[in-house]
Amino acid sequence: MTTINPYLNFNDNCEEAFNLYKSVFGGELRIMRFKDVPSEHAMPESEGNKIMHMELSIGQGAILMGSDTPTGMEPPRAGNNVTVAVHPTSEAEATRLFNGLSAGGQVTMPLDKTFWGAYFGMCIDKFGIHWMVNYQLT
Numbered sequence: 001m002t003t004i005n006p007y008l009n010f011n012d013n014c015e016e017a018f019n020l021y022k023s024v025f026g027g028e029l030r031i032m033r034f035k036d037v038p039s040e041h042a043m044p045e046s047e048g049n050k051i052m053h054m055e056l057s058i059g060q061g062a063i064l065m066g067s068d069t070p071t072g073m074e075p076p077r078a079g080n081n082v083t084v085a086v087h088p089t090s091e092a093e094a095t096r097l098f099n100g101l102s103a104g105g106q107v108t109m110p111l112d113k114t115f116w117g118a119y120f121g122m123c124i125d126k127f128g129i130h131w132m133v134n135y136q137l138t
Contacts (some may be wrong), residue, residue, distance in 0.1 A: 002093065007083040007132055008066035009076040014051040021056055021064060030055040034070070038115050043070060083122070083130040091119050094135035098123065101131045113137065 010017055015031070022029055035048030043050075050068035057063055065085055069076050086101075088094045098111045104126035111121030111133060119135040 002089060002097070003061075003087045005063045005065055005085045005087070007085040008064070009081045009083065010051075010066060010068050011076050012050060012068050014054055014066050014068045018051075018054050018056055018064075018066060025056065025058045025064075027056050027058045030057075041115055047071060079128070080130060083132050085132040085134060088133065088135050091135055091137070094119050094121075094133050098131075098133040101125050101133070 008014075008017070018029060030053075031051060032053045033048060034043040034050050034052045035045075037043070037052060047070055050070065051066070053065065053067050055063050055065050074080060086097055088097055095111060098121050102121075102123035102125065106124045107121070108124060108130075109120070109122040111119065114120045117137050119137055120133065122130070122132050124130050
């Protein structure tokens with residue numbers, strides 16, 4: 001079954017925000033920093049402590065996700081600071097969903113295999129909604 005989670009983008013305060021959310025909701029945090037990525041995908045050292053990806057598991061299967069925005073990307077602001085993350089159950093479903101969501105819109109990261117073991121892509125649909133499609137490969 002395909003699931004959907006909110007993905008929040010921050011301007012260098014993702015960890016602070018998620019610590020607040022954890023104090024409110026409880027749950028378990030998972031953190032990956034930019035300095036933790038494989039060297040062929042490494043960010044500048046100045047970006048190392050920024051959050052590449054953070055998850056807070058809340059309640060019965062809900063996951064709040066987020067990251068800091070790297071230098072050089074458009075800073076988060078109302079309208080681009082929340083993305084809908086879609087987690088399909090197959091690579092074929094990921095392709096179908098991504099193609100449908102990006103039709104008439106803008107592909108910001110083409111759907112492809114990633115170093116974290118996913119088939120992943122990002123787009124903005126024709127209505128201005130930001131989407132991530134992430135199928136976790138086995």
